[in-house]
Structure formats: C-alpha cells, structure tokens
Amino acid sequence: MSVVLEARGVRRVYGRTVAVDGASLSLEPGRITGLLGPSGCGKSTLLRCVAGLEPVDGGEVRAGERLLSAPGVHVPPEGRDVGLVFQDYALFPHLTVAENVAFGLSGRPKAERRERALVQLERVRLAHRADAWPSALSGGEQQRVALARALARDPAAILLDEPFSGLDGPLRTEVREATLSALRAAGKAALIVTHDAEDAMLTSDSLALMEAGKILQTGAPRECFLEPVSLAAARLLGDINILPIEAGGTAFGPAPARDGVLMVRPEGLAIGSEGAAVRVEEVRFAGAAAVVALEAGGVRASARVPLASAPSVGETVRVKIDPQFARAFPPL
Numbered sequence: 001m002s003v004v005l006e007a008r009g010v011r012r013v014y015g016r017t018v019a020v021d022g023a024s025l026s027l028e029p030g031r032i033t034g035l036l037g038p039s040g041c042g043k044s045t046l047l048r049c050v051a052g053l054e055p056v057d058g059g060e061v062r063a064g065e066r067l068l069s070a071p072g073v074h075v076p077p078e079g080r081d082v083g084l085v086f087q088d089y090a091l092f093p094h095l096t097v098a099e100n101v102a103f104g105l106s107g108r109p110k111a112e113r114r115e116r117a118l119v120q121l122e123r124v125r126l127a128h129r130a131d132a133w134p135s136a137l138s139g140g141e142q143q144r145v146a147l148a149r150a151l152a153r154d155p156a157a158i159l160l161d162e163p164f165s166g167l168d169g170p171l172r173t174e175v176r177e178a179t180l181s182a183l184r185a186a187g188k189a190a191l192i193v194t195h196d197a198e199d200a201m202l203t204s205d206s207l208a209l210m211e212a213g214k215i216l217q218t219g220a221p222r223e224c225f226l227e228p229v230s231l232a233a234a235r236l237l238g239d240i241n242i243l244p245i246e247a248g249g250t251a252f253g254p255a256p257a258r259d260g261v262l263m264v265r266p267e268g269l270a271i272g273s274e275g276a277a278v279r280v281e282e283v284r285f286a287g288a289a290a291v292v293a294l295e296a297g298g299v300r301a302s303a304r305v306p307l308a309s310a311p312s313v314g315e316t317v318r319v320k321i322d323p324q325f326a327r328a329f330p331p332l
Helices: 043-051 097-101 110-123 139-152 169-186 197-203 221-226 231-236
Strands: 005-014 017-027 032-036 058-063 066-070 082-085 157-161 189-194 206-211 214-219 241-246 259-264 269-272 276-286 289-296 299-306 316-321 326-329
Touching (some): 017 043, 017 189, 032 043, 032 197, 043 082, 043 157, 110 139, 139 157, 139 169, 169 197, 189 197, 214 221, 241 299
Parallel strands (some): 017 214, 032 189, 082 157, 157 189
Antiparallel strands (some): 005 017, 005 058, 276 289, 289 299
16 A cells, blocks of 8 residues: 655654654555654654654655655645644634635635535534634534544645544544544545544554654554553553563463563453452442452552452452463563
C-alpha cells in the first residue's frame, strides 16, 4: 500500500530540550494511525512537524517522492495537502457552521461551496446545524464541524490533535464514533494524536507508541497490547503488574524465563480453583468488574475480574497466569 505522508527520523529541538528524537511513522490511505503517549512526550510536536507548522532539525518528512521537510527545507502547511483539526477547534465565530466548513474552498462558486459543506456536515451528522453560529454548538458539535472543515478540501491526509480530550462520558463516545465514521467514509490517511489508550485502541488501525520524544513501538493495537516490546510500551496501553522471576517462576505462577521480570496485565490473573495460593488484600468496585489487590510471598499484584466472581478481603484464593496477557523481560 502506498504511503501518503511519512516521517523519517524526525528530530525537533528547542534550546537544550529535545522534543522529538528520531521519530518515524507512515500514514497510508484509508487507514487511521493513532499516536499515543503521555502529555509532554512530543507527540503534538511531531504532528506539527508532519503538518508543516514546525520545521525539523533532523530527519525528513515526505509525501511519496516529494520532500516536504528536512534541515533547510520547509514546505508550508498550505502546500502539503493536509487537513488539520486542532484541539481548540479554531472555528471562526463570525461565520455560520456551513461558512466555516466552506472557508477553505475559496475560488469556487458560492452554490458549490455550500453544497460541498453540506455533504461534509452530513458525514458528521450536523447538516441540520448548517446555519447555526459556532457559539450555539456544544463542544462535541464544534469538534465535528472542525473535522468537516478539514475534510471539505479533500486533502490526502487528516491530522487530528487530541480531538476528544475536552469531552467526557457519553459525549466522548458519541463524538469518537462520529469522527471514526466520517474518516472511514472519506477514506483518507489519518493521524489521531491522543494520550488516552482507550481512544487510541478503539479508533486506530495502527498505533505508534511514544515516550520522551521517541517512538517505542508501532503495530496493530492488538499486537501492541499483547506483545509490547518493553515495559514502557506496555504501560502506555494500560495497567501492568511486574512480577520478579526466580528459577522460572513467580509468586503467582510459572514464567517463560529463568530470571528477569514477568509483565502481567490485570486481566491476565485469573481467580479460580487452580494455581498459586494468594491472599486477597483489597477489593474495589469498577462497574461490571472488580479490581482485586493480591499478595503472595511479599509480592503484590492487581487482578481485574468479573464482579460476580470477586472474592472477599482476607480470603486465600487460587490464581493462574493467562500467558496471552503476560510477557517476560530482562531483569530491571
């Protein structure tokens, strides 16, 4: 599959601070890439470098054979055929929703601009708000208008910076689904920057895990979750337990190595009738599941189990490690 946009070894430095350190990723048509990392790791800076909002201090950004960024080379955003959706939406308050979406279509007849705007608003389920002012919209609706505006110019790639960060609960889910539907319908290469593991896994065809300016791992969400290349990569996708390995075993069961540590996700500790005997130290309600703090041989770990099968504090229970959710790493 052809690559629409590609960052190769991109480096961006501010004074003595290295914001992006040799990062590489590729955007392919019809596929959504999630760039996941904690706040301050450099993911938004990498997006800005790909978009042309920032120059690069090393490496390069390409669109096929065309060089867009390199030290001494910089094609501005308007020359890159990309659509941008910012975290603050950046809608024009003096323009209606339809006029905002049509803003980048100057030079076309007015009727054509409005028709194209309405098509994009229909994709994000907001055609009925075409003549409203941005101030009359909810935050979720504003985000969807910003996406429609980015799609209206029919760019080769769409770049979204933390598109769901200001939304909570059911609204977050609604906007996420609307965004995903619109991106799939458009068939564009897309990059979604986020610090939320659930958003990244639910929306992405491929993931790039980032920490301290570096890309730690790339791959399908399932692969990154079940086969992390490091403890740092594993942590980016959810809670983990780190169990010391001695002579091929841990306090919670056998391990596939003689020494080192075993990373086990809470879902990988199954409470049942077989396995290692452990003590229940704490049980916390988490909706349909319970988070259970366990202790064995001075080692503590957390299990996530169905609420109906949650044990009681003080019980001694049996635990087995599900190898699907476990991975051995060298000693710390």
